[in-house]
Amino acid sequence: MTKDIQRRQVLAAIGALAATGPLLATPALAQGTPIRVGYQNTSWGAIAMIAAAEKTFEAAGANVQLLQFADGKSTRDAMVSGRVDVGVLGATPFIVGAAKSDMLALAACMYAGRTNAVVAAKDSGIKTIADLKGKRVASQLGSATDSVFQNKILAKYGLGKADVQGVNVSFQNQVASLVSKSVDAFAGVEPFPSIAEVEGIGTVLVDYADFDMQPVFLSANRAVVDKRQPELVKFMRGWLAAARILEKDPKRATQIVFNHFKSQGMDIKEPVVARMLSKVDADASYRPNLVQYLDESAADLVKQKQIDAAPDWKRVLETRTAAEAARA
Numbered sequence: 001m002t003k004d005i006q007r008r009q010v011l012a013a014i015g016a017l018a019a020t021g022p023l024l025a026t027p028a029l030a031q032g033t034p035i036r037v038g039y040q041n042t043s044w045g046a047i048a049m050i051a052a053a054e055k056t057f058e059a060a061g062a063n064v065q066l067l068q069f070a071d072g073k074s075t076r077d078a079m080v081s082g083r084v085d086v087g088v089l090g091a092t093p094f095i096v097g098a099a100k101s102d103m104l105a106l107a108a109c110m111y112a113g114r115t116n117a118v119v120a121a122k123d124s125g126i127k128t129i130a131d132l133k134g135k136r137v138a139s140q141l142g143s144a145t146d147s148v149f150q151n152k153i154l155a156k157y158g159l160g161k162a163d164v165q166g167v168n169v170s171f172q173n174q175v176a177s178l179v180s181k182s183v184d185a186f187a188g189v190e191p192f193p194s195i196a197e198v199e200g201i202g203t204v205l206v207d208y209a210d211f212d213m214q215p216v217f218l219s220a221n222r223a224v225v226d227k228r229q230p231e232l233v234k235f236m237r238g239w240l241a242a243a244r245i246l247e248k249d250p251k252r253a254t255q256i257v258f259n260h261f262k263s264q265g266m267d268i269k270e271p272v273v274a275r276m277l278s279k280v281d282a283d284a285s286y287r288p289n290l291v292q293y294l295d296e297s298a299a300d301l302v303k304q305k306q307i308d309a310a311p312d313w314k315r316v317l318e319t320r321t322a323a324e325a326a327r328a
Helices: 002-015 043-054 072-080 091-100 144-154 171-179 192-198 220-229 229-248 250-263 270-278 290-303 320-327
Strands: 023-026 035-040 064-069 086-089 102-109 114-120 135-137 164-170 185-189 202-207 215-221
Touching: 023 171, 035 043, 043 086, 043 102, 043 250, 043 270, 043 290, 064 072, 064 135, 072 091, 072 171, 072 215, 086 091, 091 102, 091 215, 091 290, 102 220, 102 229, 102 320, 114 144, 114 171, 135 144, 135 270, 144 171, 144 185, 144 290, 164 290, 171 185, 171 192, 185 192, 185 202, 185 250, 185 320, 192 270, 192 320, 202 290, 215 229, 229 250, 229 320, 250 270
Parallel strands: 035 064, 035 086, 135 164, 135 185
Antiparallel strands: 023 064, 086 215, 102 215, 114 185, 114 202
């Protein structure tokens, strides 16, 4: 009985994070038109959460409005529609946005291979990725997390997309799907793999670190970069200041992100947040092998007919904004 009650509590708590649309995370306090920044309500949004709590944008003189989304695809779609100026995007939605909507990168946000994992239900008998054959696997379609799962992880274990029963489930609802037994496993992003482990609901089969570097980008619409460069530099200063807090003061960062999730009604444990943030590599640089990675990822998307051709990375990977921000 106690176990059932705990599981219902987990379901209710995680459900608090499953927003149907963007949430206003912080008001724009400075005068003028704010830079509207969309971020994901997962580990990939941790820097934005820290920036909001520590007021690093205000300290940098930036007028920023933070908008919270469930995933990168939703963030990118909001950028396409003009509701968001800058977005935190994984590689797949970023490449599609760059190819179809003239988006570019201001900087890397993080390299997130360790924040993604494939998790199997505790009592499922699934021990390895190979055991997923014929099983129901929750994954958020259109996300970078799903793309790596389908195209790299399954293949490594001799499986194809048709060998598993893919179920399109948002990251925020994946643990609930595991608890309700509507799926046998999920491919998800932190904090949800750690929640499943700490609560005794699931077992991590693999994280993505050995399969993919999982770059996450600060992406912007080109028109915003062309017209609002000085404002973007101030934004970037605030962003980099928050990233330094994550790197230099992990205890403070853990408390901030823990409070963020708690404020939304999520009954998450602080050790889960600490574990989650320990997996975040908040490096803003474009690493030497990044262009090769993007070329290979774009080639896969061309084969899948999601884009017509790979973007010109020299034109897409913008460096001026971050360089000017770092000089300040």
